[in-house]
Amino acid sequence: xxxxxxxxxxxxxxxxxxxxxxxxxxFPVLLTILNSFKDRxxxxxxxxxxxxxxxxxxxxxxxVLKQGxxxxxxxxxxxxxxxxxFFVLLFGAMAAFALSEYRFRGxxxxxxxxxxxxxxxxxLGTVAILQGMVAAGLVNTLTALILxxxxxxxxxAIFILSEFMRTVSDDLKNAGRIDGLSEYAIFFRxxxxxxxxxMATVAVFTMIxxxxxxxxxxxxxPGEATKTVTLGSQVFIGQFVTNWNAVLSALSxxxxxxxxxxVIFSRQLIxxxxxxxxx
Amino acid sequence: MSSATMSEDSIQTLARPKxxxxxxxxLPAFIIYSAVMILPLVETLRLSLFNTxxxxxxxxxxxxxxxxxxxxxxxxxxWRALKNNFLFFAIHMLVQNPVGIALAAMLSIPxxxxxxxxxxxIFLPTLLSFVxxxxxxxxxLSPIWGITPFFMDLVGLKSFFAPWLGKPGSALIxxxxxxxxxxxxxxxMLIYAALLNIPDEVIEAAECDGVTGWSQFWxxxxxxxxxxxxxxSILTFVGNFNAFDLIYTVQGxxxxxxxxxxxxxxxxxxxxxxxxxxxGDRSMGATIATVMFLIILAGVSLYLFGIQRRVxxxxx
Numbered sequence: 001x002x003x004x005x006x007x008x009x010x011x012x013x014x015x016x017x018x019x020x021x022x023x024x025x026x027f028p029v030l031l032t033i034l035n036s037f038k039d040r041x042x043x044x045x046x047x048x049x050x051x052x053x054x055x056x057x058x059x060x061x062x063x064v065l066k067q068g069x070x071x072x073x074x075x076x077x078x079x080x081x082x083x084x085x086f087f088v089l090l091f092g093a094m095a096a097f098a099l100s101e102y103r104f105r106g107x108x109x110x111x112x113x114x115x116x117x118x119x120x121x122x123x124l125g126t127v128a129i130l131q132g133m134v135a136a137g138l139v140n141t142l143t144a145l146i147l148x149x150x151x152x153x154x155x156x157a158i159f160i161l162s163e164f165m166r167t168v169s170d171d172l173k174n175a176g177r178i179d180g181l182s183e184y185a186i187f188f189r190x191x192x193x194x195x196x197x198x199m200a201t202v203a204v205f206t207m208i209x210x211x212x213x214x215x216x217x218x219x220x221x222p223g224e225a226t227k228t229v230t231l232g233s234q235v236f237i238g239q240f241v242t243n244w245n246a247v248l249s250a251l252s253x254x255x256x257x258x259x260x261x262x263v264i265f266s267r268q269l270i271x272x273x274x275x276x277x278x279x
Numbered sequence: 280m281s282s283a284t285m286s287e288d289s290i291q292t293l294a295r296p297k298x299x300x301x302x303x304x305x306l307p308a309f310i311i312y313s314a315v316m317i318l319p320l321v322e323t324l325r326l327s328l329f330n331t332x333x334x335x336x337x338x339x340x341x342x343x344x345x346x347x348x349x350x351x352x353x354x355x356x357x358w359r360a361l362k363n364n365f366l367f368f369a370i371h372m373l374v375q376n377p378v379g380i381a382l383a384a385m386l387s388i389p390x391x392x393x394x395x396x397x398x399x400x401i402f403l404p405t406l407l408s409f410v411x412x413x414x415x416x417x418x419x420l421s422p423i424w425g426i427t428p429f430f431m432d433l434v435g436l437k438s439f440f441a442p443w444l445g446k447p448g449s450a451l452i453x454x455x456x457x458x459x460x461x462x463x464x465x466x467x468m469l470i471y472a473a474l475l476n477i478p479d480e481v482i483e484a485a486e487c488d489g490v491t492g493w494s495q496f497w498x499x500x501x502x503x504x505x506x507x508x509x510x511x512s513i514l515t516f517v518g519n520f521n522a523f524d525l526i527y528t529v530q531g532x533x534x535x536x537x538x539x540x541x542x543x544x545x546x547x548x549x550x551x552x553x554x555x556x557x558x559g560d561r562s563m564g565a566t567i568a569t570v571m572f573l574i575i576l577a578g579v580s581l582y583l584f585g586i587q588r589r590v591x592x593x594x595x
Binding site for chain 1: 316326393398415426472564568572
């Protein structure tokens with residue numbers, strides 16, 4: 001136990017600074033959401049006031065829902081993110097198990113090879129990725145995005161999961177082997193349930209860059225039918241740049257799911273970071 | 280990896296020469312990762328040595344690089360983007376990381392009330408997409424809406440307000456600071472985690488020796504979290520030299536005003552994909568991607584072999 005006495009003066013200063021930065025971090029987001037519920041005049045005249053009965057207006061949201069296919073964008077983002085996370089977790093866990101459980105020739109080399117992608121961004125290969133997707137006829141499909149994001153997420157997933165899998169007890173696995181379980185059964189029935197917390201951490205880490213990515217949707221799937229919510233709001237806001245109600249509403253709509261997910265998963269996420277998963 | 284386990288391993292290999300399950304476990308990840316990431320990366324590096332001559336893809340050696348570094352039409356854009364990118368990185372290192380460390384140091388004070396709330400709130404912007412962040416700040420800094428001048432008026436600085444994003448002299452700094460605002464959660468969290476991992480005995484020993492407060496932070500804690508600071512720096516480096524989304528959102532593909540916010544990512548996008556009247560150029564795109572690859576590789580190697588090895592990892 002640390003028994004450092006913190007003087008009231010010092011602790012007051014600390015609270016002042018932290019609260020001050022919290023305002024800096026939250027203010028722009030709150031300002032956007034508040035103003036999205038106001039009419040045009042109120043947005044400009046009293047930008048800092050919360051919406052009142054006389055200034056409340058949903059005209060921005062009406063424009064957004066009428067003009068942009070936000071429901072479709074959400075659906076695309078959701079499909080791409082969920083399917084990519086599923087493959088990252090499944091294939092990542094399988095590879096992590098192979099690397100951490102078995103000794104075989106080339107184990108270290110394979111581990112290093114799979115780790116390249118942690119530091120080298122996949123974007124640098126975009127020129128050839130687009131070429132490959134064109135050749136495979138996958139341009140403007142969600143499959144193209146899922147493939148790219150799965151490849152992007154795998155290196156870190158394998159790295160984190162194999163660290164965790166090393167901690168699973170050998171006795172347990174050997175007991176399973178003596179009971180005649182196949183290696184596949186040991187993986188799926190014994191090891192996977194035990195590393196579930198690590199899988200959740202990896203899922204959250206994988207999800208954020210996929211949901212927020214603009215580069216690959218812009219290059220691989222810019223078509224109306226395959227726009228993700230990030231690209232969709234980018235294009236929409238670009239078109240409606242002078243319609244402040246619509247812009248603020250579109251931004252709020254894009255923020256909303258992130259906020260909800262963050263409220264649900266923030267403990268998981270922060271525990272994942274502070275547990276040393278990415279040290 | 281003692282020799283005992285090695286011999287055990289060879290016995291196992293003798294007893295079970297074919298262990299197909301290892302292959303089955305590894306193959307899906309290996310195939311997707313190789314096909315979608317490594318091969319395209321290698322192919323991009325290879326393409327940088329080729330160009331279209333008379334409608335045919337021909338090996339041109341380092342001619343593309345000579346054009347990029349030296350030919351008037353390309354060189355000016357390239358060197359400006361490179362310079363801007365280093366400035367972009369420098370602002371992150373000078374603002375984002377020190378402020379992140381300071382916030383982490385305050386959050387890690389034991390028994391601080393509201394710490395969870397502060398931590399959660401300050402990390403929020405990091406989760407938002409560049410598109411959201413870019414547009415929000417575009418609105419806030421906009422002279423039409425007047426939020427920023429209003430606040431500057433409160434502290435009597437209204438005369439200093441300018442449409443920063445629209446001026447070539449200040450646009451890059453403004454965009455960098457927006458990026459700092461968004462990403463500050465990363466250094467804060469990683470260093471916060473490192474500070475929490477310092478064992479109480481070390482802190483107690485310091486207190487017994489009368490090292491408290493500021494000098495405790497500088498002499499005990501900061502040296503102990505140096506590995507985390509190194510990690511944060513390399514993450515910042517890779518992220519900055521690969522950045523694109525924020526600048527594309529705030530300033531468009533031309534990275535205006537007058538190209539003053541152009542960095543390698545936006546230059547790569549325009550070159551490779553084309554924009555407005557400019558046609559996409561695959562070879563030059565691959566060349567720029569190769570330069571970015573080499574810069575990132577140099578940074579990562581410097582970190583792995585130079586910095587990480589020298590910073591001693593303390594085992595607790």
